[in-house]
Amino acid sequence: MTDMKIGAYVCQGCGLGERLDTKALTMVAQKEGKAHVVREHEFLCNSQGVAMIQKDIDEGVNRVVIGACSRRAKAEAFTFENVAVARVNLREQVIWSQPPTDEARELTQEMAADYIRMGCAEAKKIVAPTPNAAHGTNKRILVVGGGVTGMTAALESARAGYEVLLVEKAPALGGYMASLYKRVPSREPFADPQPTDIEALVAAVSKDPKITVHLNSRTTRTSGAPGQFSVDITAESGPTRTENVGAIVMATGFTPYDASRLPEFGYGKSPNILDQAGLEALARSAAAKGEPMRRPSDGKEVQSVAFIQCAGQRDASGTHLKYCSGHCCNTSMKQAMYFKAQNPNIDTAIIYTDLRTPGNGEDFYRSAQTKGVIFTKGKVQSVAVNGDGSASVHFHDLILDDKAAVMKDVDLVVLATGQVPNSGVNIDIPPDATDVPVTEAGKVQSVSVLNLTYRQGPDVPQLKYGFTDSHFICFPYETRRTGIYTAGPVRRPMDITQAVEDATGAALKAIQAVENAGLGRAAHPRSGDLSFPTFRREGCTQCKRCTVECPFGAIDEDEQRYPQFNEGRCRRCGTCMGACPVRVISFENYSVDSVGSQIKAVDVPDEFSEKPRILLLACENDAYPALDMAGVSGHTSSAFVRTIPVRCLGSVNMIWITDALNSGYDGVMLMGCKHGDDYQCHFVKGSELASYRMSKIDDTLQNLNLEKDRVRVLEVAISDIARVPQFINEYAEKIQEIGMSPFKGF
Amino acid sequence: MADVVATHETIVVVGGGISGMTAAVEAAETGKNVVLIERAPSLGGRVSQLYKYFPKLCHPTCGMEINLRRLRGNKRIKVLTLAEVTKIEGRAGDYRISVTAHPRYVNENCTACGACGEAVSAQIPNPFDYGMSTMKAAYLPSLMAYPQRYVIDPSIIGTPDAERAQAACKYGAVDLDMATETFTLTAGAVVWATGWRPYDAGKIQPYGYDRFANVITSVEFERLSDPRGPTGGRILRPSDGKEAKNVAFIQCAGSRDRNHLKHCSRICCMASLKQTTYVRERFGDDAQSTIYYIDIRAIDRFEDFYQKVQADSTVRFVKSKVANITEDEASGDVILHGVDTEGYHRYDNRHDLCVLAVGMEPSVDIRTVADVAVDASGFIEMGSTNGGIFGAGCASNALDVNRSVQSATASVLRAVQVVNRVAKAEG
Amino acid sequence: MSDLNTSMVEQYRNNFLKEVEANVEGGTWVKMCMQCGVCSGSCPLGPAWEHPPQELFMMIRAGKREEVLKSESMWMCTSCYNCIVRCPRELPITHIMHGLANYAHRLGLAPKMNPTRRFAKMFWNNLVKSGRVNEIELSVGLYFMDGFKTGVARAWAMKDIGLGMLKTGRLNPFGFLTHKGCKDKRGIHRMLKKAREIEDRRKGLAA
Incomplete structure (x- = not known):
């Protein structure tokens, strides 16, 4: 290891030169920060400025402190190969956050000097990260599930040149789609049901030399990390083989909601009351025999059909599925068209509350109407089964406001039930829990899909209602298991068209995961980060x-x-570092020490100075950019605050807070993302964990004999540009009110 | 633009909104070289002008911050702003892409210090606020602008204002001699992600968007609700600046209509449901929102959000396509006329403000640039004849943000397949 | 026809819709309605309708044959075409309304005293008589169709317009005496007879 040699550079551009004594700042860097080289530059981010720094690096500087703008600006200019860089934000969060007055000059300079001290302290404690030597290089993709989603993921991965293992529990490929008579059209004119073409897809998968298919098989053990997963594939009454793969696409599909939970709609009371899957089976068998569709009860040719939408769905009462499965309106229209194709005189009525055919589905809706499918806005109350096998549908006609509307003696009733995801075990529900709602699918499914050997449980965490979706609108593929991507209706209720798109996207993410694992780089959101704990x-x-x-x-x-x-599974958020009570976890460029040293580097004036010091630990994802933008927008805030960006509030170790309070800081603020149901935390649980940990800070404060208000945790959003400085100022006032810390000067 | 190195293994992404940015970072993080071309002076696209996203009510800038960090940190991405693709010729694995780049009049020396903005006096309409506010003719497109560089509006070139901007810049960043450039890029595959534009509400004659000040579009309402917007988020109506507490939302304004757009634009129901929460957030129990709808299309988990809004006592739902709007000239109020078809109730409802949930149409007709199949609405259809050009996001269909990102990610794999084939052939 | 009049129509089945499709002008469009209600809201006579167009369409789909055909509603249509212009599904609503009225009239189910129906009949008879409308006869007939007293009141109320028309030569005060017909009255009658035959055949009403 070569000797540490720090170069500290202070920019004079963007008003820094006018507002600050940059010469004095370089002296601080030299004397207190122990920088070996210190330089001022009138325009540090231009090519000469950057060249100047690079020259010093070439001559031995291996830690760089840049006193200029925010780390969010000019990142391209201030990135140097294999050199750790500490950015000191003198622009957005010092001169732009302070009034440009003569009176403010002294405090502004003190602020800047502190930040220079902090930057130098940080530079001493960090090194440019190098990739983990133990990273995995396996580039094979495992796809679990051989339905349309899984097969598409397999085929699309293979087309990009990647080997694929496809595991399907059934004896044949095809999944739910193979049970369909026809599918909802995917192309213009969106007028008629179209063949599923599933045979062609199965054939393409089967003959692709890059795809190995395991039928009748399950993944019975999955361990490892991206680039180096080890998976046991167990065939039914057959051998288990262990395979190595780089990433996993989980495409285990859905199971139709159990219609026997809907006795009020007559399911189970008559074979003529079917769910959508039952109708597909009826249509397929009739087509296979070349016969018209007949009533299951007595073989009578069907003359009339009623379709009941949202059967056991969109149920706010909690008895059935609370969500909408999205595809069912189109599916019922498609099924009604089966009958219209058989005989246009067959009565087909769809009873719905909101007809949901987004996008080009509107064309399909019009086509169904053209074919004579009748649409009735109504709420079905009950279905009565008659002696002759027919059924009567009682409903509230919402248009005619007829609460006693009846569709009498229909031959068939089709219930549009929803999709229940095949997501395996809900690892957030304890195995012995009682009273688990059916819609959470936790109790319902006790068989694991992936059988992960992970400490936290055998399957991918679920978001809601059993779906393994990402909670992020901007990042739909972010499951909480790195290198494992879920796609299709297991992720979110969806139709075939969307499942195909979803499978293709998930395959790209899987390919990306193996490529990045091979380089030892982190996945989203700290993509490319080479540091690891x-x-x-x-x-x-x-x-x-x-x-x-x-x-x-x-x-x-x-x-x-x-x-x-x-x-390979780590996202570099540092939540482990924040959790560790004995502080043994660290990253090369982010550690308890690298932040702790910054806290200690601040010059804390004595208690008679009337200059309190407030530490602000700000999440770099939302709070820190908000602070930057507050500066850009000209919002001023207290000059007594010293801000340190953290990767996530989850990475905040309690020692930072106790150290700060012990060394005479008057208050500590934490700003992180929203947690709870609509959490914003990019690391899912970081801000929630931080808030939980901080709820225990009162004991610490009590032990130190300090007021409760010495620590404040705030939820902020990136858009809180005007509010963030307000929060700071309010807190600074509060601190003035409760007075200076008694711990100064120790 | 001679510094743009592109080969047959390069993926060119056209459009720098959420779909294009996603496509660019996803491709680059898969190890591909990307040129990202955006027509506006900054990346971000239409989503950056939204106040919040449904259903989480989170802020678009939050995801944008992450995407920009991914983009800044990735050397494989070259971003061209103020640039337009005028022609794509060739075939999969071998495209020649003609690009016209318009002058920014500010070079990469810019530190975004703001001195030029202070120096000029001319005000121009701010497109970020759909023209509802004005800004200096030397401007940073938004707080989240990338590249973080000012722009000198062409309208002041040749005026003393431009000279003042140049004089104010200490870093030699203002370059008034910049000119339009045209050049050709090589690419193996193209991801076309040019997004959508709101349907021209003026064409819906009975609603009087072109006649009544207090009839606005849903995208304009986003700006009115945003604290960074023209009214500081106070939801003040255009005619007299009065607080608009009683707001009507008209669904299917242009969509699901053979006279306008025949498709359903998918996002508008959720967008209006979301916007009722803005009114609620701003005015509390004094808020009154009314949604006039045909069908509420809150599919899949969005149903939760619909149920949440239904539970809000300040929100009313009327199943009706509003017949027409009149204006009470004295007060500026708008009066909506129509029939609630659930049980036949005729209404003439007075509101402070009416928001038209306008439909989506593709912002660019790709057929003027390349030989690509589109559907009757102009959205790019997937097809074997499209070669190595792949539609992504709202250029391919009316999609919400989540599905646009999904679509962009899928398109990247299709593009990767092409360039990997090229790489294999080239050895 | 009488069997249709008395046939039981099952609710929410297609029988009545099919009947309308077969017999009513524009009837095949009824199934295309998506119940948005823009037609109902756009009608300038809206408040006068017991069942506005979109509701009539739903009633047809619900098999409410009697209620629809006996309704006064479709007789309210003044052919302003607002509904057609605005209908997002391009339904020819005006035509369907007239078609329904016409069909109900043919079936004998239309309300006997409906003023629009009575005026239409009066107009038709007036026109057919000479091949040309006789304004004075028509207006007097219209005003006095509910008796002498109301007739005087109505005529008095319209006197200014009547005088104006007299002055400009738009109303011949001697019209009662001089039935000025068109040149080929018999030709007109032949033509109308033929047209009726064709129309009846088209609607399957001919013997």
Whole structure:
């Protein structure tokens, strides 16, 4: 290891030169920050400025402190190969956050000097990360599920040149789609049901040399990390083989909601009351025999059919599925067209409350009407089964406001039930829990899909109602298991067209995961980050907090019950670092020490100075950009605040807070993303964990004999540009009110 | 633009909105070289002008921050702004893409310090606020602008204002001699993600968008609700600046209509449901929102959001396509006329403001640039004749943000398949 | 026809819709309605309708044959075409309304005293008589169709317009005496007879 040589550079551009004594700042860097080289530059981000820094690096500088604009600006200019860079935000969060007055000059300069001290302190504690040597290089993709989603994912991956393993539990490929008579059209003119063409898809998958298919098989054990998963594939009454893969696409589809839960609609009371799957089977068998569709009860040719939409769906009462499955309106129209194609005189009526045919589905809706399918806006109350096998549908006609409307003696009733995802075990529900709602699908499914050996449970965490969707609107593929992507109706209720698109997207993410794993780089949202957590084994007390709290299930336990970091699964949020009570977990460029040193580097004036110091730990994803933009927008805030960006509030270690309070800070603020149901935290649980941990801070404050208000946790959004400085100022006033900390000068 | 290196293994992404940005970062993070071309001076597209996203009510800038960080940190992406693709020739694996780049009059020396903006006096309509506010003719397109560089509006070129901007810049960043450039890029595959534009509401004659000040579009309402918008998020109506507490939302304004757009634009129901929460957020129990709808299309998990809004006592739902709007000239109020078809109730409802949930149409007709199949609404259809050109996001269908991202990600794989074939052939 | 009049129509089945499709002008469009109600809201006579167009369409689909055919509603249509212009499904609503009225009239189910129906009949008879409308005869007939007293009141109310028409030569006060017909009255009658035959055949009403 070569000697540490710090170069500190202070920019004079963008008004920094006028507002600050940059010479004095370089002196601070030199004397207090122990920088070996210090320089001012009138325009540091231009090519000469950058060249100047690069020249110093070439001559031995290996840590760089840039006192200029925010790390969010000019990132391209201030990135240097293999050199750790500490950005000191003198522009957005010092001169732009302070009034440009003579009176404010002294405090502004003090602020800048502190930030320079902090930058130098950070630079000493970080190194440019190098990729983990233990990264995996397997580029094979495992697809679990051989329906249209799985087959599409397999085929699209193979077309990009990747080997694929496809595991299907049934004896044949095809999945639910293979049970359909026809599908909803995917192309203009969106007028008629079209063949599923599933045979062609099965054939393409079967003959693709890059795809190996395992039928009658399940994934009975999955361990490892992106680039190096190890998977046991067990054939039914057959051998188990272990395969290595780089990433996984989980496309296990859905199961139709159990219609026997809908006795009020007559299901089970007559064979002439079917769900949509039952109608597909009827249509297929009739077509196979070349016969018209007949009533199951007595073989009478069907003359009339009623379709009941939202059967056991959109149910706010909680008895049935609360959500809408999205495809069912189109599916019922398609099925009504089966009958119209058989005989245009067959009465087909669809009873709906909101007809949901978005996009080009509107063409299909019009086509159904053209064919004479009748649409009735109404709420079905009950279905009565008559002695002759027919049924009468009682409903509230919402247009004619007739609460006693009846569709009498129809031959068939089709219930449009919803999709229940085949997502395996809900790892968030304890195995012994009672009273689990059916819609959560947790209790319903006790068989694991992936059988992950992960410490946190055998399947992918579920978001809601059993779906393994991402909670992020901008990032639909972010499951909480790195390198495992879910696609199709297991992720979210969807139709075939969307499932095909979804499968293709998930395949890209899987390919991306193996490519990045091969380079030892992190996946979203810290894409490309080469740092990864390491821990000091000697210091570990095996408390397991890191393994339990990691939002991504990246940490297992080894045989000796020490944490086992799977770097490939890690998203580099630092939640483990924040959790560790003995502070043994760190990243090369982000550690308890690298932040702790910054906290200690701040010059804390004595209690008679009337200059309090407030530490602000701000999430770099939302709060920190909001602070930057507050500066750009000309909002001023207290000059007594010293801000340190953190990767996530989840990475905040309690020691930072106690250290800050012990060393005389008057208050500590934490700004992170929203948590709860509509959480905003990019690391899913970071802000929630932080808020939980901070709820226990009162004890610490009590032990230190400090007021409760010495620590404040705030939820902010990136758009809180005007509010963030307001929060700061309010807190600064509060601190003035409760007075200076008694811990100064110790 | 001689510094743009593109080969047959390059993926060109056209459009820098959420779909294009996603496509660019996803492709680059898969190890592909990308040129991202955007017509406006900044990336971000239409979503950056939204106040919040449904159903989480989170802020688009949040995802944008992450995407920009991914983009800044990736050397495989070259971004061209103020640039338009005028022609695509060739075939999969071998495209020649003609690009016209318009002058920004500001070079990469710009530090976004704002001195030029302070120096000029001319005001121009701010397109970020759909013209509902004005801004200086030397401007940063938005707080989240990328590249984080000012723009000198062409309208002041040759005026003393431009000279003042140049004089104010200490970094030699203002370059008034910049001119339009045209050049050709090589690419293996193209992801076309030029997004959507709101249907021209003026064409819906009975609603009087072109006649009544207090009839506005849903995209304009986003700006009125945004604290960064022209009214500071106070939801003040255009005619007299009065707080618009009683707001009507008209669904299918242009969509599902053979006279206008025949498709359903998919997002508008959710957008209006979301916008009722803006009114609620701003005015509390004094808020009154009325949604006039044909069918509420809150599919899949969005149903939760619909149920949540239904539970809000300040929101009313009327099943009706509004017949026409009149204006009470004295007050500026708008009066909506029509029939609630659930049980036949005729209404003449007075509102402070009426928001038209306008439909989506493709912002660019790709057929003027390349030989690509489109559907009757102009959205790109997937097809074997399209070669290595793939539609993504709202250029391919009326999609919400989540599905646009999904679509963009899928398109990247299709593009990757093409360039991987090229790479294999080239050895 | 009488069997149709008395036939039981099952609700929410297609029988009545099929009947309308077969017999009513524009009837095949009824199934295309999506119940948005823009037609009902756009009608300048809207408040006068017991069942506005979109509701009539739903009633047809619900098999409410009697209620529809005996309704006064479709007789309210003044052919302003607002509904057609605005209908997002391009239904020829005006035509369907007249078609329904016409069909109900043919079936003998139309309300006997409906003023529009009575005026239409009066107009038709007046026109057919000479091949040309006789304004004075028509207007007097219209005003006095409900008796002498109301007739005087109505005529008095319209006197200004009547005088104006007299002055400009638009109303011949001696029209009662001089039935000025068209040149080929018999030709007109032949033509109308033929047209009726064709129309009846088209609607399957001919013997």
